Amino acid sequence: MKLSEFQIAVDREFGSGYGGVVVNDLVLASLGGRTAREALAAGVRPREVWFALCEATDVPEGRRHGAGRPMPGESRGGSGR
Incomplete structure (x- = not known):
């Protein structure tokens, strides 16, 4: 997964506003007590x-794998929305 794919996955799963909060504020014990x-x-x-x-x-298991990849018909430039 590329960093750009990570951001797409976060935006799709949490929304761009809340996704920023999750990435910046949620402390992840499995990553040594760091935020994403x-x-x-x-x-x-x-x-x-x-x-x-x-x-x-x-996040349900079915939405974890393949996240962040462009959907069919979606361009790589921009948010695809």
Whole structure:
């Protein structure tokens, strides 16, 4: 998962506004007590951070894998909305 795919996945799952709150404020014990933003800045792979966010927020298993990839007919530029 690329960082851009991570951001798409967060926006799709939580919405762009709340997604920012989750990434910036939610402390993830599985990532050493860091927020997602801190973990990414420290070099933790986006996929690992994504799965930690999913676990901490009870995202259903079916929405965890393949998240962040463009949907059919969706362009890579912009938000796709």
